[in-house]
Amino acid sequence: MSVRDETAGPVDADVVICGAGVAGLAAACALGRFGLDVLLLEKQRRQPPVAKGEVLQPGSLNTLHGWGVLPALEARRAVRLKRLVARRADGSELLTMDFGRLDTDRPWMLSHDYATILECLGDSLSGTVRSERGVLVDDLLMGDDGRVTGVRTGGGSGRDIRARVVLAADGRSSRLRRLSGMTADPVAYGHRLLSFELSGTLPVAEEVSSYVTDRGLVMVYPLPDERIRVYVQVAADELRKADRARLQQWCEALLVDVPALGPLATALKEGLGSRQLLPVFQFRAPSLVRPGIALIGEAAHGVHPLAAQGMNTAIGDAASLAPRLAEVDLADRTAVDGALRAYETERLERIKDIHGMSHNAARMMTSTSRGGRVLGRCLLRGTARSGRLSYLTTYNMSGLGMRPLGALDRLVQLGVLPDRVARPLVATR
Known part of the structure; x- marks a missing residue:
């Protein structure tokens, strides 16, 4: 239950952002460029390594260029991916999406580690953005009228932080979404993705290759420094309690079912010990705002990673919301609520389309x-x-x-x- 805010004193920030994933950092980057006073809070002291959010689409590259983030990614050897290709298990093409056909300044995708993308966003924050890590936001402050007026951190003895606007960027299981009275219903797909990171000079094209196989999806694309990301679709309990011998048998069967992976056979077998098993969800919140608060990123929506839209949609959320807040007087609650509703109207339709396409x-x-x-x-x-x-x-x-x-x-x-x-x-x- 949210904490009643009985103090009408000064605010501690124009905007408090809860969560420093791509959505939170993108929002901080966008808002800071307008000179707004932003406080970014993240519960994790360090970003754990995770195989997600590694491919940026052309639309996001244009946005990141405008924020000054793109040069930092390119300086850190991000890989340009020129095509997205659906292939049969033997490698023959079913459908090729050639980004070079697009009328845009950057007709390619870009791949890099999720942690590096976060670092580049963080390095591009303006001086009006403050950031604190290891801070758990566990409640919302609310006025008598139900308006969100800030957040409370660190349990019953924590501190209260007041803000004109609160942005919930705290992920799929968003606590702030629930506390604000908004809902979402994440639905798990009936499979998971087993992720491998392969190293060495391996024969892989500058593209995202998605193989349609009898066992489901297999996806391959290059990362910087001669590394390759491989995702393999598995049933939810397919490799539960599998020992080394069982994993090797599974890998041999995969290579038989997907002959196109033959050149990666040795690296795949050697990479079994460092695999990550990732759950896959889809959802979209039916509403994105309440007075004083907005949802962005995975607090608002989630899609299957196949189409590489989740992180890119989060960047789009930030790019849509920031200018709307920047053009109003944040002390004027009516104007703020109007800006939040305009954001919701635009993004709900876009999220619906992206969700449908991805699904x-x-x-x-x-x-x-x-x-x-x-x-x-x-x-x-x-x-x-x-x-x-x-x-x-x-x-x-x-x-x-x-x-x-x-x-x-x-x-x-x-x-x-x-x-x-x-x-x-x-x-x-």
Whole structure:
């Protein structure tokens, strides 16, 4: 239950951001560039290594360039990925999304370690942003009218921090979302992703390769310093309590099922001991704001990592919210609430489209039923046959905008109708 705020004294910050993942740091970076007084709080003293959020889409690169973050990533040898390719298990192409076709200054994706992306965002914070780590935010301060007026840290003996606006960037299980009365219902996919980081000079193209196999999704892309990320779809309990011998058998079976992984065989076997098993969820909160508080990043939405949209959508949240708050008097609660509602209106629609696109892509690529595999491959081939749909899919994935496919487009994908629009759509900047 939130703490009643009985003090109408001065605020400690214009904006308090709870959570220093990509969403929180992106919001701090964006707000700081407008000169707002920002306090960023993070419960973890150090960022643990985790194989997530490593691919930035072209739309995010444009935003990060504007914030001054992109040069830092490039200076730390981020890898440009020019294509996203859906392949069969033998490596042959089903659908190629070539980002070079896009009308943008940066027609590529960029890959780097999640921790490095966080560091580059952190290094780009302005002098108006203060940051504290090892600080647990465990409650909200609220006025008699139900408005969020700040946060309380560190339990019953903690300190109260008052702010004009609170941003909840505290992840999928967001405590602040619940305390503010907002809801979300994360739904787990029926599989998990087993992650490997392989080292050495290995033959892998500058692209994200997603293999559609009888066992589900396998995804491969390069990281800086001659490393490779590999994700393999597994059932929730597929490798539970597996010993070394069982893991080796599993790896041998994987290499038989996905011949395209043959060049990585030795590295995969050697990397079994450092694997990470990642749960996969999807959700989107039906509302993003209450008076005095807004949800951003994984507190607001989650998608399957296949389409590499989660981190990029979080950056989009920050880019949408910051200018709206910067253009109003934060002491004017009515104006602040209007800015928060405008953010919610824009982002709910965009999040809905991204969620739908990501979920449809996940169903096409991860189904292990015979019917699901046949349908998924049919849709991929149908998209590849149409230059227009191929371009449209690439554009939607890029983060530059969203033009959802309609019912007629689905019939074209299935081969029921011919595509009568010969000229591909071209995105404008």
